[in-house]
Amino acid sequence: MEKILIRDVNFWYGDFHALKNVSLGIEEREVVAFIGPSGCGKSTLLRLLNRMNDLIPATRLTGEILLDGRDIYDRQEDVDRLRKEVGMVFQRPNPFPKSIFDNVAYGLRVNGIRDKEFIAHRVEETLRGAALWDEVKDKLKASAFALSGGQQQRLCIARAMAVAPSVLLMDEPASALDPISTAKIEELIRELRREVTIVIVTHNMQQAARVSDRTAFFYMGEMVEYGLTKLIFTDPLKEATQNYITGRFG
Amino acid sequence: MEHFIPYPARQGFRKRWSQRAAFLLFRLFSLVVAATLVIILGFIVWKGAGAISWEFLTEAPSNGMTSGGIFPALVGTLLLMLGSALVAFPLGIMSGIYMNEYATRGWLVRFIRIMTNNLAGIPSIVFGLFGMALFVQYLGFGDSILAGSLTLGLLSLPLVIRTTEEALKDIPDAYREGSLALGASKLQTIRKVILPMGMPRIVTGLILSLGRVSGETAPILFTCAAYFFPQLPSSIFDPCMALPYHLYVISTSGTDLEAQQPLAYGTALVLVAIILLVNLLANALRRYFQHKVKMK
Numbered sequence: 001m002e003k004i005l006i007r008d009v010n011f012w013y014g015d016f017h018a019l020k021n022v023s024l025g026i027e028e029r030e031v032v033a034f035i036g037p038s039g040c041g042k043s044t045l046l047r048l049l050n051r052m053n054d055l056i057p058a059t060r061l062t063g064e065i066l067l068d069g070r071d072i073y074d075r076q077e078d079v080d081r082l083r084k085e086v087g088m089v090f091q092r093p094n095p096f097p098k099s100i101f102d103n104v105a106y107g108l109r110v111n112g113i114r115d116k117e118f119i120a121h122r123v124e125e126t127l128r129g130a131a132l133w134d135e136v137k138d139k140l141k142a143s144a145f146a147l148s149g150g151q152q153q154r155l156c157i158a159r160a161m162a163v164a165p166s167v168l169l170m171d172e173p174a175s176a177l178d179p180i181s182t183a184k185i186e187e188l189i190r191e192l193r194r195e196v197t198i199v200i201v202t203h204n205m206q207q208a209a210r211v212s213d214r215t216a217f218f219y220m221g222e223m224v225e226y227g228l229t230k231l232i233f234t235d236p237l238k239e240a241t242q243n244y245i246t247g248r249f250g
Numbered sequence: 251m252e253h254f255i256p257y258p259a260r261q262g263f264r265k266r267w268s269q270r271a272a273f274l275l276f277r278l279f280s281l282v283v284a285a286t287l288v289i290i291l292g293f294i295v296w297k298g299a300g301a302i303s304w305e306f307l308t309e310a311p312s313n314g315m316t317s318g319g320i321f322p323a324l325v326g327t328l329l330l331m332l333g334s335a336l337v338a339f340p341l342g343i344m345s346g347i348y349m350n351e352y353a354t355r356g357w358l359v360r361f362i363r364i365m366t367n368n369l370a371g372i373p374s375i376v377f378g379l380f381g382m383a384l385f386v387q388y389l390g391f392g393d394s395i396l397a398g399s400l401t402l403g404l405l406s407l408p409l410v411i412r413t414t415e416e417a418l419k420d421i422p423d424a425y426r427e428g429s430l431a432l433g434a435s436k437l438q439t440i441r442k443v444i445l446p447m448g449m450p451r452i453v454t455g456l457i458l459s460l461g462r463v464s465g466e467t468a469p470i471l472f473t474c475a476a477y478f479f480p481q482l483p484s485s486i487f488d489p490c491m492a493l494p495y496h497l498y499v500i501s502t503s504g505t506d507l508e509a510q511q512p513l514a515y516g517t518a519l520v521l522v523a524i525i526l527l528v529n530l531l532a533n534a535l536r537r538y539f540q541h542k543v544k545m546k
Contacts, residue, residue, distance in 0.1 A: 052427060057355060084433030094424040096443055097543045107432035110442065156428070163432060 001069055003028040003167065003197045004049065009063035011044060013056065018044045020221045022063075026214075031189060031198045033208035033229065036218035037244065042201045045218070046169050049199065050086040051079050067167070084111055087165035087196075091172040093152035095144035095159070100136050103144045103155055107163035122162055130158035131188060150181025157188060161196075168192065170200040174207065186211050205245055209233050217241045294518050301516025310480035311513075314505040320517050322480055326490030327464055327524070329483070330398050330474065334463045337403025338410050339456055345407075346414025346452075351440055370408035375468035377405045382472035396486040398474025405469050406459040413455025417448035450539040457532035461525045467494040493521045 002025035011019040019041045026032050034042035047053045048065060051072065065072050072082055084107070095103050104123040113119060123140075127133040132154045136147070144155055153173060160168060170189070174182040189198060189211045202208050208215050209229060216226040217240070225232060225241045236242045305319055312318035345362075353359045381401030391397040421444055429439040445452075467475075475495040483490045501507075501514040 050431060052431065055423075055427070055430070080430075080433050080435050083431055088427075088431035090424060090428065090431075092424060094422075094428040096425065096428065097447055106429070106442070107434070110429075110432060110434035110438045159432065 002026060002066075003030070003068065004199070005064075005066040005069075006045070007064040007066070009045070009048065009061065009065065011041075011048065011053075011062075012060045013044075014058045018221055019048075022218075022223045024216055024223060024226050026197060026199065028197055029193055029195075030214060031193050031200065031212045033212035033215045034199065034201045034218060035203075035205060035208050035215060035244070036224075038203075039220075040218040041221045042216075042218045043171055046171055046199060046201050049167070049169055050083050050088055051077075052088065054079065084163050085165055086167040086169060087160035087163065088169040089153070089156050089160055089171065089173045092176050093149055093156050095147070095152050095155050097143065097145060099141045100144050100147070100155060101140040104159050104162050107159060111163055126158040126162045127155075129161055129191070130154045131184065131191075132158060148181070150177050150184060153177060153181065153185060154188065157185075157192075161192070165196060167197045167199065170198065172201055172203060175203060182207070205233075205247075217244060219244070291522065294515060294522055297512070298515035298517075298519030301512045302519060306513075306516055307520070311478070311500075312480075315478065315500055315513075316504065316506045316509040317513075320493065320496060320513075320520060322482060323491035323493045323496040323517070324520065325482055326395075326475075326479075326492045327494075327521075329395055329490060330402055330470065330492055331460050331464050333395055333399025333486070334402035334406055335456070335460060337400055338406045338459065341403075342407050342410025343414050343452065345411045346418065347440060347445075349411070350415045350418040351436070351444065366408045366411050369404075370412070373468070374405055374466055375471070377401055378469040378472050380404075381469060386473055392487060393472075393474055393476070393489040394487045395474060395483055395490050398470045398490070398492075399486075401469045401473045402463045402466060405466065406463055409459045409462070410456060413459075414448070414452050417451035417455070418444060420451075421447050446539075446543045449543065450536045453535045453539055454532045457528055457535065461528040461532075464524050464528065465494055465521060467492075467498060470495060493517055493524070497521065 004026040006022055006024050006026075009019055009022045010017070022041075022045060034046060036042050044053065048061065049067075049072075053059055053061075061073065067082070067086065071077070096106060098106070101123055104126055105119050108119050108122060124133060124137075127136060132151060135151060136142075136155075139146075144152060147155060153176075157168075157173075174185045177185065186207060189200065192198060200208075200212065212229045214227060215229045215232040217224045217232065217236075217238075219240055225236060225238050227237075232241060233245055236245065307319060307324065308321050309319035310322050311320070345366075349359055349362060378401060381397060381404070385391045385397035385400050386393060389397075391400075425443050425447065426439055429443045430436070434442070470492055474489055475492050476489040477499055479489055479491050497514055497517045500510040500517065504510050
């Protein structure tokens, strides 16, 4: 069974038809990249997977999105619990104005964990997992705002991983970062895929090629092509995909 | 060089001088504003400083208010500030949160927003009249600290709602999304991320509203303020004296206006000092909260 199954999804912002009949499946512990020009619907689809678009008024969805076979848009769905299962990392690093420690501990605390020892242990574990521990272990009480942009983004990844999600959504996680920080994030994605299913939206084609197993190409709200990354980048079926990845438009 | 635009030699000169003249004018006007404030403050200090003494601050007026101090009025004003804060802060902060976090759209919110804006423009004497009708008469609180606090609370409510709303509005959605994406509920997000971030500005607004309350006369005129009530109030159903009203009383009526004059200036000086202290407190608290939420 697919980890995530998207079936006949249509989505509107008011009158704007942002996603048109999109269907795709994502296997467990796979890294899937969504690529396509701005406004193609890739971020919209990503934000449907943890119901982040619920926050936007006047939107409408048809079709189904299943996580482990469960319809996440079902009336019974507990959205807060869903978001604990499906973590998210945003385009711009958005650590809270709290200490480094409290940032990572936040997700645990809001999910009702009080055990201080467990929290401390988990914070260290996830900061190590995000390759940030050695840089911050002596200043866990310092503000997260004192970190560099790249460090902040790795902190946000640690923060998301702390609540042990089974899916991690990444919305252009490196687009605001310098090349060295970007390389670190990509390295991290390759590590994290052992624990979670990752869906990443990116504008950077090389990045999609480097980190993902499969790639979906979106254009004007439609999913043009979806397949193994190496095939998409070497031998795409559709001309539009070919044109986009070779940089002829976008 | 076909696109070269001939540059009139005189223009540079004219531009420079018109610029200088404009800046000079701006500076002059700013100085006039600052000077006015300095003159007012200087005048009050000059006239009032002589009246200030420990006895002036700690004793009740005596001899038909021609001597003695302002202690009951000082206590009354502080009590009214406290009382109105207890009314306006919880109500105003909760409304502000509701308007910005829960219901930013829809006709109801628009209606509330228009009403709060209009409420802010209502003359304070009208608040006094309303307070008298509702709290003093209809609810039967009489002229009392309770009725005065409620009336002043209503007066500062729009300011508190607005500052709360504005403070929260300026917090980028990225923080809300970041919190929600971790499985936090909306309430947890507001309590643990959004409110702490808005706190420096909310607190500043609250304190400034206190400053305003301390100086208001009209709203307490018919609801609370006593002409002469030298003993301290024993319950919230007692009336009390208040600095601004006391100032009005001893400058316009009484047995010996001449003798009362230094006392009036002393009272004014104390009132101004309270407002100054309140503003300083607002600054200090804003810094404290900024530090506490680790913005840096």
